[in-house]
Amino acid sequence: xxxxxxxxxxxxxxxxxxxxxxxxxxxxxxxxxxxxxxxxxxxxxxxxxxxxxxxxxxxxxxxxxxxxxxxxxxxxxxxxxxxxxxxxxxxxxxxxxxxxxxxxxxxxxxxxxxx
Amino acid sequence: xxxxxxxxxxxxxxxxxxxxxxxxxxxxxxxxxxxxxxxxxxxxxxxxxxxxxxxxxxxxxxxxxxxxxxxxxxxxxxxxxxxxxxxxxxxxxxxxxxxxxxxxxxxxxxxxx
Numbered sequence: 001x002x003x004x005x006x007x008x009x010x011x012x013x014x015x016x017x018x019x020x021x022x023x024x025x026x027x028x029x030x031x032x033x034x035x036x037x038x039x040x041x042x043x044x045x046x047x048x049x050x051x052x053x054x055x056x057x058x059x060x061x062x063x064x065x066x067x068x069x070x071x072x073x074x075x076x077x078x079x080x081x082x083x084x085x086x087x088x089x090x091x092x093x094x095x096x097x098x099x100x101x102x103x104x105x106x107x108x109x110x111x112x113x114x115x
Numbered sequence: 116x117x118x119x120x121x122x123x124x125x126x127x128x129x130x131x132x133x134x135x136x137x138x139x140x141x142x143x144x145x146x147x148x149x150x151x152x153x154x155x156x157x158x159x160x161x162x163x164x165x166x167x168x169x170x171x172x173x174x175x176x177x178x179x180x181x182x183x184x185x186x187x188x189x190x191x192x193x194x195x196x197x198x199x200x201x202x203x204x205x206x207x208x209x210x211x212x213x214x215x216x217x218x219x220x221x222x223x224x225x226x227x228x
Contacts, residue, residue: 033215035218040220041220042119042121042204042218042219042220042221043159043204043218044218045215045216045217048215058215090158090159092158102161102164103149103151103161103162103164104159104161104216105161106158106159106160107158108156108157108158109156109157109158
């Protein structure tokens with residue numbers, strides 16, 4: 001089915017472990033984004049990508065790594081998970097970056113708990 | 116320092132009445148202003164947007180108002196329905212200075228039947 005899918009939906013991991021969250025979109029949108037949602041902070045941008053092999057930091061990039069070898073995939077890796085990274089993570093895609101007049105399309109999210 | 120503020124964490128409204136959600140922003144260089152709606156266990160979905168050159172945009176029951184001099188954005192839902200109960204995020208976007216889309220903290224709307 002067309003759309004944007006995230007996996008896994010739920011993940012529990014231990015402090016210090018590496019964990020990768022997956023994001024796949026079928027529209028061939030140029031731009032992809034990773035946001036985290038935390039109470040009182042709304043959605044904060046972690047990383048974004050303008051095209052394959054082009055990525056850039058957002059507001060809260062520390063502790064995260066991204067890659068984009070293919071247009072449709074944009075995985076997010078926590079190199080050494082910390083409790084402060086417990087959050088709900090949303091992937092999004094769009095044809096535009098800052099313009100955003102048509103909005104972003106979001107996945108259903110991954111709830112990550114670091115214990 | 117938050118660039119987008121939604122000062123009301125929650126709002127409760129009776130079915131059939133008007134819901135008004137408010138948002139303030141700090142930077143006058145934004146080009147577009149958007150509202151997203153989010154149900155539990157789902158991702159946000161784009162609801163409505165307005166360009167900085169307009170002061171009103173309407174889509175069915177949803178109207179967004181922009182007051183650039185006050186740096187204030189509002190979403191009106193008329194009439195409110197129980198299915199409108201969700202978290203609403205205000206967002207601002209622009210190409211100037213490398214801005215992407217910046218979200219507010221959200222307002223949870225409860226529409227009582």
